[in-house]
Amino acid sequence: xxxxxxxxxxxxxxxxxxxxxxxxxxxxxxxxxxxxxxxxxxxxxxxxxxxxxxxxxxxxxxxxxxxxxxxxxxxxxxxxxxxxxxxxxxxxxxxxxxxxxxxxxxxxxxxxxxxxxxxxxxxxxxxxxxxxxxxxxxxxxxxxxxxxxxxxxxxxxxxxxxxxxxxxxxxxxxxxxxxxxxxxxxxxxxxxxxxxxxxxxxxxxxxxxxxxxxxxxxxxxxxxxxxxxxxxxxxxxxxxxxxxxxxxxxxxxxxxxxxxxxxxxxxxxxxx
Numbered sequence: 134x135x136x137x138x139x140x141x142x143x144x145x146x147x148x149x150x151x152x153x154x155x156x157x158x159x160x161x162x163x164x165x166x167x168x169x170x171x172x173x174x175x176x177x178x179x180x181x182x183x184x185x186x187x188x189x190x191x192x193x194x195x196x197x198x199x200x201x202x203x204x205x206x207x208x209x210x211x212x213x214x215x216x217x218x219x220x221x222x223x224x225x226x227x228x229x230x231x232x233x234x235x236x237x238x239x240x241x242x243x244x245x246x247x248x249x250x251x252x253x254x255x256x257x258x259x260x261x262x263x264x265x266x267x268x269x270x271x272x273x274x275x276x277x278x279x280x281x282x283x284x285x286x287x288x289x290x291x292x293x294x295x296x297x298x299x300x301x302x303x304x305x306x307x308x309x310x311x312x313x314x315x316x317x318x319x320x321x322x323x324x325x326x327x328x329x330x331x332x333x334x335x336x337x338x339x340x341x342x343x344x345x346x347x348x349x350x351x352x353x354x355x356x357x358x359x360x361x362x363x364x365x366x367x368x369x370x371x372x373x374x375x376x377x378x379x380x381x382x383x384x385x386x387x388x389x390x391x392x393x394x395x396x397x398x399x400x401x402x403x404x405x
Contacts, residue, residue: 134173166192
């Protein structure tokens, strides 16, 4: 499996396709992660809030490959914002994962009403300097939140992970991220489009499934995608997207699936 990587603004790279693990837990998470790694995945996404870091860590150990080959992301939610709480938060996550560092640490939600994500970001900078997180970024941040963050810090987030799919393309967020050197990453990248007649027709043209078409759309748009599945066959299918390309007509038709800028979840809520 030859999954391409994208360069981050800190000089590191991130595999463009990974495994999402929410809401898998315990043995289910361990089996899914070890299976994905055996199939060739090298990027795994988790979060403290998912309560599955122990299972993810077990899956990594079972796979038995060199740590340096893996790209592991975790996220710290609202309980770890402000007052350097992220220090204990990340150390606890590392203990559960059984790792010395994560490749990417994200602020899970901005929670602007609390007014603490800027101070939390400064703590993330310290954790990166200490080597406990190789890269740092944010999740579910809108351009307005990023404006506030960038005004108070010289360290630009490497990644902004948001809900994104052909139905929820987040054009404004993607344009903002690109203009500021931030890689956009999609959670639930195929949700809501698997039964799309549009994607099914394009899939028939390329002898691919609707899910494969949706994931290929992310790849060609320069977005990192982390679809969640515990099914080995679907894991393999999700990664079998690098032997075809969507043409301009395909992309134009997929653009008709856009449900508008207000679609999806509200990033002021402490959820996924």
